[in-house]
Amino acid sequence: MARLAPGEHVVRLGVDMEGQERPLSATLPVTVEGDGGADDLVGAEPKWLDNFVFLLTCGLAQTLCSGVMYLRSTDSEG
Numbered sequence: 001m002a003r004l005a006p007g008e009h010v011v012r013l014g015v016d017m018e019g020q021e022r023p024l025s026a027t028l029p030v031t032v033e034g035d036g037g038a039d040d041l042v043g044a045e046p047k048w049l050d051n052f053v054f055l056l057t058c059g060l061a062q063t064l065c066s067g068v069m070y071l072r073s074t075d076s077e078g
Contacts, residue, residue, distance in 0.1 A: 004032045004040075005032065006035070008029070008030075010030070011028040012027050016065040029044070030042055
């Protein structure tokens with residue numbers, strides 16, 4: 001996440017699960033504050049983070065496909 005530019009983003013995670021017709025997914029709105037460096041502050045709301053982390057853990061614990069996509073908000077300031 002340290003490579004995300006400052007601003008509003010949505011992180012989307014998709015994980016194939018055995019027995020499911022389509023991938024399970026979770027979204028995580030994040031806010032990055034700083035100057036674009038590795039020490040920028042990344043904030044996420046706990047109600048979204050818990051679901052995202054659970055699904056990420058499931059994806060990492062198995063050999064099926066998973067992927068993460070970062071989407072930057074189209075809302076720009078200044």
